[in-house]
Amino acid sequence: MSVQARARRLPWVIKYRPRRIDDVVDQERAKKVILPWFRAWLEGRKPSKRALLLYGPPGVGKTSLIEAIASEYDLQLIELNASDYRKAEDVRRVVGAAAKKRPLFKRGIVILLDEIDGIAPKEDAGGLTALMEIIPETENPIVMTANDPWKEQLRPLRNLVEMVQFNSLSLTHIVSLLQRICDAEGLECEREALRFIAEKSMGDLRSAINDLQALAEGYGRVTIGLARAIVRGREKSIDLWRVLNQVFYAKYAWTAKRAVTNSEEDYETLISWLNDNIPRKYSEPGDVFRALDSLSRATVFLSRAKFKGHWALLSYLFDLIGPGVAMARKEGGVEKTSYSYPDRIKLMAMTKSSREIRERLALRLARRLHASSSTVKREILPFLYVIFREAPDPTTAARLAIGYEMNKDEVSLIAGKRSSEILRAIDKIKRARLEPVTETTGKSRPGVEKPGKGKRRAKPEEKRRGLDAFF
Ligand SMILES: Nc1ncnc2c1ncn2[C@@H]1O[C@H](COP(=O)(O)OP(=O)(O)O)[C@@H](O)[C@H]1O
Ligand SMILES: [Mg+2]
Known part of the structure; x- marks a missing residue:
């Protein structure tokens, strides 16, 4: 398979969508x-x-x-x-x-x-x-x-x-569907790993298939050890997911407060998840403003509590991040978008709002994959997050980025802290591909020296094409 063909590889939830009625099991x-x-x-x-x-x-x-x-x-x-x-x-x-x-x-x-x-x-x-x-x-x-x-x-x-x-799918059905995908992909999968993934999916085949693909593409094999390591990560986000839902969809202040008080996450994690997701979940600018304002006051309390040892302030903290965020929503509804992974670095590094970038990426993928952009956001983007952030080898992510023609902002959004690593990998792949080929601009064809540009030319082996040239 060529690099390009592999880069365009479909997410398995789409590739293995049932085509016939009989393919829908259980x-x-x-x-x-x-x-x-x-x-x-x-x-x-x-x-x-x-x-x-x-x-x-x-x-x-x-x-x-x-x-x-x-x-x-x-x-x-x-x-x-x-x-x-x-x-x-x-x-x-x-x-x-x-x-x-x-x-x-x-x-x-x-x-x-x-x-x-x-x-x-x-x-x-x-x-x-x-x-x-x-x-x-x-x-x-x-x-x-x-x-x-x-x-x-x-x-x-x-x-x-x-x-x-519709019922949750049985464990046996999920395992056998996962096995079928492994066979179709020519992938060796430990049965125990499949059972583990199936159990953790709690009857949700979409998440089971996404986990399987994340393991297979990220690590090249599906073993029980890897399954334990990766799929546990999802459990944590399930707890966070619950907390976020209970805050964003809270009808009463007390339900939001209970959610944040009972959460097992530390304050910083909660705050940064809320921070990243408020603009996604709230549709009205006024709601977003009030919620973010409440969060920023929470961070002030938190730093005082920490540095001055004023731990009594923590009760305000819970009020601000729970009910403060929940009750900030006065004008609009809650968007049905899925939650994003928080990343402060990403927020600082980007010039355009992450929301805009995400929408544009979703739209483009939607056209490419013949799916609606909401399907892309729900089913594809979370999966890209896993590949871009969790896979030890950045090559798969880089190939996907090339195949989907993702630009720098989009890679940063999806890859978070690992964006520079993945951008380097993209650079490397593209350089390897372009090396023997004449550049389209024709300016740097080896041996065709342009007068006056000599200083900017480098020897082919040192020639380092800037990333921007590729996007
Ligand atoms: N009963 C099933 N039989 C076969 N595949 C299924 C079944 N349920 C889910 N899937 C797989 O999971 C993915 C998500 O299914 P979907 O129909 O979108 O779920 P829902 O609409 O119930 O949320 C599909 O791409 C498909 O591959
Ligand atoms: Mg559906």
């Missing part, structure tokens, strides 16, 4: 409801409930099953993002139009509203109402997914839809 009960429902549509009999709500934990095949059905039944899949169904007018315009659309080349249309529980109870109430007007009238099947369908804001919707439960 969801027989759900299929028993869903398949006849689709057949009814195809036979021109509209089911009494014109929408389905598939619910269950993440990474168990909800989205994959609908995609597989669309391809097997020859349906055009119209997949909408959370941003499309928040405002009433957007729902009417986008979902409403899709609901009446006729397929041009396919047998039918299916509308997928993924992760509907992301709809905020108050702010997006209009979107929900509009959706409920569309469902009874739709000419095309509508399928929604949710992790938690019991949220209060979804109550009126629940009456309009057929609810279909």
